[in-house]
Amino acid sequence: MTEHEPAAAVRETADEIATMEIRGAATIASAAAEALAEQARAAAAEGPTASDPEAFRASMRAAGRTLRETRPTAVSLPNALRYVLQRMDGEGVDDLRRNVVDASEAFVRQLDRAQDDLGQVGANRLADGDTVMTHCHSTDALACIEAAVDQGKSISAVVKETRPRQQGHITAEQLRDIGVPVTLIVDSAARRYLDEVDHVVVGADSIAADGGVINKIGTSGLAVNARERGVPIMTAAQTIKLHPETLTGHTVEIEMRDETEVISPDDREAIGEIAVENPAFDVTPPRYMDAIVTEHGQFPPESIVTLMRELFGEGAEEPWAEP
Numbered sequence: 241m242t243e244h245e246p247a248a249a250v251r252e253t254a255d256e257i258a259t260m261e262i263r264g265a266a267t268i269a270s271a272a273a274e275a276l277a278e279q280a281r282a283a284a285a286e287g288p289t290a291s292d293p294e295a296f297r298a299s300m301r302a303a304g305r306t307l308r309e310t311r312p313t314a315v316s317l318p319n320a321l322r323y324v325l326q327r328m329d330g331e332g333v334d335d336l337r338r339n340v341v342d343a344s345e346a347f348v349r350q351l352d353r354a355q356d357d358l359g360q361v362g363a364n365r366l367a368d369g370d371t372v373m374t375h376c377h378s379t380d381a382l383a384c385i386e387a388a389v390d391q392g393k394s395i396s397a398v399v400k401e402t403r404p405r406q407q408g409h410i411t412a413e414q415l416r417d418i419g420v421p422v423t424l425i426v427d428s429a430a431r432r433y434l435d436e437v438d439h440v441v442v443g444a445d446s447i448a449a450d451g452g453v454i455n456k457i458g459t460s461g462l463a464v465n466a467r468e469r470g471v472p473i474m475t476a477a478q479t480i481k482l483h484p485e486t487l488t489g490h491t492v493e494i495e496m497r498d499e500t501e502v503i504s505p506d507d508r509e510a511i512g513e514i515a516v517e518n519p520a521f522d523v524t525p526p527r528y529m530d531a532i533v534t535e536h537g538q539f540p541p542e543s544i545v546t547l548m549r550e551l552f553g554e555g556a557e558e559p560w561a562e563p
């Protein structure tokens with residue numbers, strides 16, 4: 241294998257992340273960590289990367305760049321790459337491979353544990369008999385609802401379909417499968433149904449240092465409406481969603497996706513020269529979010545910066561960059 245050609249498994253994972261066959265911030269992160277382990281195994285098996293530690297390291301960085309370039313917004317992806325590549329220690333290729341594979345496995349284990357722990361915290365905010373409203377599909381948000389059900393609480397859900405990709409349907413099916421009665425609504429019906437819900441529970445793709453929550457497009461409008469209606473809203477986000485670059489003033493890039501997710505080719509033909517835009521995410525200002533629920537407990541959004549500093553220091557390295 242040459243040092244600049246990622247293994248087939250890495251290219252496949254990158255394609256699946258870009259096309260959203262693999263989606264959801266936590267799922268993207270574990271897929272990226274696993275792809276780096278595949279790269280390490282393939283690079284150690286044949287070609288110049290199998291005998292030259294520098295070529296091996298360069299191939300790992302190239303794989304990291306291929307994965308990094310897929311989608312820009314969910315920081316769990318670069319945080320996963322950082323976790324694994326920063327642990328790429330060793331003199332020889334065997335050591336390097338072992339350390340990468342071990343780091344990848346440790347990262348995925350940590351992710352699962354964090355989601356379980358966060359679920360317990362989020363569940364404590366829910367009471368027996370509560371109705372929750374969800375937006376999009378978030379495994380972290382679902383972990384809270386599932387933990388509440390496991391605690392013996394009776395929970396029902398109003399699920400927003402979440403245009404344009406309708407990930408709300410995945411949420412609806414998964415809640416139904418754990419015995420939660422579900423009502424599916426179109427996004428524009430959310431305000432009407434807020435009068436019937438006790439909590440809004442959403443996930444996050446990134447959390448900024450000022451406590452801003454970057455999540456699926458439509459979250460910020462939902463949060464403003466929830467505040468106006470007096471319904472508490474929490475975001476369930478494990479700490480790999482904390483965006484270290486925002487500590488130094490950077491903003492989070494919002495992914496703009498293809499217009500074909502919004503309008504069919506026939507409808508496009510019919511409407512002609514009209515601009516169509518498809519931002520995948522928006523930012524909910526901290527003042528509209530009641531709590532950020534993590535595996536380290538719940539935080540008011542404005543205080544999340546303390547946890548971010550503790551976990552990530554003052555900034556973010558890019559171990560996938562060419563030296």
Ligand SMILES: O=P(O)(O)OC[C@H]1O[C@H](OP(=O)(O)O)[C@H](O)[C@@H]1O
Binds near residue numbers: 378379445455
């Ligand atoms: O990590 P978990 O909680 O599973 O998902 C977090 C977020 O990822 C999703 O983005 P997309 O569907 O990949 O664009 C949604 O915005 C969801 O809230």
